Amino acid sequence: MSQKSIRFLVYALKGGLFILPVLSLIVADFLFFPFITGKNFFFRIMVEVLFFLWIFGAVFDKNLRPRKSPVLLAFSATLFILFLATIFGENPFRSFWSNYERMEGFVGYLHLFAYFLILTSVLRKKRDFKILFGAMLAVSAIVTFYGFLQYFGKLAIHQGNVRLDATFGNAGYLAIFLVFHLFLTALFFYWFKNRWLRIGLALLFALELVVLFFTATRGAILGFVAGLFLFAVLMAIFSVEKKTRLLFASLLFLVILSVGLFVALKDQSFIKKNPVLGRFSSISFSETTTESRLTIWGMSWQGFQEHPVLGWGQENYNLVFNKYFEPKLYKQEPWFDRAHNVFFDWLISAGALGFLAYMSIFVSVLFMLWRGYKKRVFSLFESAGTTSVLAAYGFHNLFVFDNLTSSFVFFTILGFVHSGWIRKDGEKEEKKEEIMSNKEISGLSYLVVTVCFLVIVFSLYFVNVKPLLAAKNLLNALSLVRGGAPIEDVLKQYDKVFSYSTFGTVEAREQLAGFANAVASNTNIPEKDRGLALKKAIEEMEKQIEKTPNDARYRIFLGSVYTRASLFDKAEATFEEAISLSPRKQQIYFALADVYFAGKNYQKAVEVLETAYNFDKSSLEAGKNLFMAAILSQNEQYVESLKIEIENRFGPEALIDKKFINVYSAVGDYEAVKNLWFVFIEKEPDNAQYRVSLGAAYLNLNEREKAIEQIQKAIEIQPSFKEQGEYFISEIRAGRNP
Structure with missing residues (x-):
């Protein structure tokens, strides 16, 4: 194969890689889960096409073959353990394929691994990654603009609240996307000295920061602050220039001061009333979200202990959630398919082996960054910045789970580190190997292709x-x-x-x-x-x-x-x-x-509902369901004792609910029906329908004059009811029940 043909193939591969960042913009309205499926199908199809071109080129040109690095070995080990966990897991089919809502599974990681191989084999020069990162920043600028259109009401927020979600349909996904791209923006600012470009980058950084704020995603924002803190510490410690150390020491002081001020003022009304800041001021161990996450992590730990080596297999967290379900979570989402903590997700998906393999990816890349810094492959800014954004990503992952867009950027950054590692020094590239001639190519090579x-x-x-x-x-x-x-x-x-x-x-x-x-x-x-x-x-x-x-x-x-x-x-x-x-x-x-x-087996209903209520007596719904069954079972002593218990626990109005009216009617307890309508009328005395319903209760109690009185009041409240009301009255006076 000629040098020209190989060059053309490499251009095609690079072009495909430079196009891939647009996946973050894709929303496939014609597909189920449009924010997830469109992005994933685009990524998978592109990667598969590029993978074939890459294999084809690598057969002829050894320069296109992957080079070993600690992070590549760590990723390979992780994939292998995921494969074992998939095979020996609880549901291999689901572990392999995932579903439309997540589109991860083993097949998802296979594509990410293929992408990493292509990326690190094709983009060897730093300028190649600058082009790729530039494409990613262009996409992030469009996403940021989309976020501002949502903020100003020009485009709908898909989650239906104040938290911006852009083309992701999820504020958390947008937030971590922006955290990564804030790092890339800062990296470009460091790399390029052009004044106008720097002004543009500074503007983009500021705008992305604003959109990040209005995602109101606590994990990502706190992760960003923690990453910024770490970056300032690393730069202040390792910088050789006194001026640089002073600059980042000042940044460190500013971060600490900002956090301190917020903590001091978090109980102020202007903080609590702010839809974004209020989410941060409410953070505590007793907060509903925090409490539920801690409970879920406890369940996850129990699940891990049951399958500690290879876990349950990917996409099987729901089995753990079901088996170890804590009843106090009933008020939360009924079905969790993630632990809302990436590290627990790995323990469940692939056990201790998978977790250690996943962590080895972070350890290996940090080793490469700082060994590379010592060998002057990476600058201090690059090493400290990448370390800090990985720390921010890790902090964010303590509270959420991964998705394709964050994984794509994560592995792209790892590819950048790998690329620097395999270069001997600076911009020098490894020695080029000659392209194989047709005579050198074996039949096995053609078979592989x-x-x-x-x-x-x-x-x-x-x-x-x-x-x-x-x-x-x-x-x-x-x-x-x-x-x-x-x-x-x-x-x-x-x-x-x-x-x-x-x-x-x-x-x-x-x-x-x-x-x-x-x-x-x-x-x-x-x-x-x-x-x-x-x-x-x-x-x-x-x-x-x-x-x-x-x-x-x-x-x-x-x-x-x-x-x-x-x-x-x-x-x-x-x-x-x-x-x-x-x-x-x-x-x-x-x-x-x-x-x-x-x-009509009401006693059995009482038994199962009593079991449910005893799981968590803080659930009023469970108490109401049991009370309803108790009424239908006509065990008056049990009904009375249960009523006292529920009212003592939840207050005297806990059982004031319209759904009990039909239940009391079914057992002929019209006195209870009448008393309920009294309460509703006391709250809404001008509700004509309530008056008619109370009249019906009186009629069933054979208090006919009181029934007529309530119908007359309904006519006074709602004159349009007069004709029908007078008919009811005439029927009642005639001794009939209308």
Whole structure:
């Protein structure tokens, strides 16, 4: 192969690498989870195409082959352990493929590893990384502009609150993206001395800082402050110039002063009322978010102890969450698939071996940075800056989890460090090796290229095209549901999703089960159509249970559909199996109680709801559910004692709830119904409907004159009710109940 051809191939590879940063701008509105799937499919397809070109070039040109470095060895070891954890984990299929919401799994790390190999083999010169970082900064400028448009109300914030999320759909994802790019902006400011460029970089830095602030992401912002502190310390200690040491000592003092001032003023009203600063002033061990994170980490530790060597396999945190669920988390999100701490995530995903391998990536890159600094491969600014941004990233990861955009920047920075490491000194490149002639190329080399080509074609279709089409059709199915399309059309659309046989089938089944439950409760839909939806959902969820029998989540979906289909025996058995997998999750007990309610087995309902309530008596909802079952069981002594307990715990108005009216009516306790309506009318004396309802209670108590009195008051409040009200009165006076 000629030198010219190789040069053209290298240009193509570099061009592809320089295009990759635009992944952060991609929002695929036509796909399920548009902020996640679009970015990931773009990245995977690009990497696979580039990987083939790279393999093709590396066969002919040894200069395109990877060079060893500590970080490459650490990443390779991590990938190998992830592979073992995937094979021997609880759910190898999910560990390999992940899902649309995360799109990680082993296949995700395979692509990141392939990207790292291409990056470090193709971009050998510092100027190459300057171009790549420049492209990344250009993208970050667009993202920052998008954030400002959201701030000024020109574009919607996708999370629906004040926290900016730009093209990420998640404020936390945007925040760590900006932390990385603030570092790259500072690095460019250090590298380039052009006055106008520096002015532009300073402006970009300031704007990114503002957008970072309005993401209100505490982990990322505190990580940035910690990184800035570390950077100032390193520069102040190791700088040889007195002027530089003084400058960074001043920066260090400024950081400490700013933090100190905030701590001193955090209880002031102007801080607490600020939607961003208020999130920081509220940080404490008793705060809801902090408390829930600490609880989840405790559950994670228990899960790690069960599988300490290789963990549970990637994407199986939900199994740990179910098994070791703490009932006090009921008020939080019911399903966690991450520990909200990357380090615990690694302990669960790949055990101690995976965690140590992952940490070795950080250790190796820090070793390379500071050994490189001693050998003058990296400047102090580069070594201290990279160390600090990695520290900021690590701090941020104490409270959240990774995503493609942060992983992409992380491994790109590691690639930059690797590139510097393999250079002997400064800008000198390793000795060029000659391109192999056709005679030197063995048949094995051609076989490698051919096999690689076939693997890439296979991967493009099965790893990308099929899941992408499934995601598109799943979103189409949801659109049909929102548009009120005929049931048969919706089910046909779901069948399209299932026909691709991808990891998207799992999420489609969940969505189908939710759809079937909604349809079953809508009496305006013909019974035949409701039956079709329930039948299809049952078929699909039963298939899912066969594939993943150890996941309580799918049993809850199936049990709820069984309940809607009046298959109460199957529903009971399914929920009991779910309880065996998640013995302390109140949601399952509530669902099982619904089965007993439907079968009028109120004593059984009391038993399961009492169990749920005893798990965590701070849950008013659990108490109300138990109280409702107690009323229906008609155990008056138990009802009274439970009422006293709940009111003592939650206050005298804890059981003032309209849902008890129907329950009291069902057992004929109209005195209790009357007393409840008294309370509601006391709060809203001008509510005509309340008056009519109180009149109905009086009528059931055979206090007919009092019933008439309430209807007359309803007419006074709402004159338009006069005709109907007078009819009710005439019927009551005639001795009939209207």
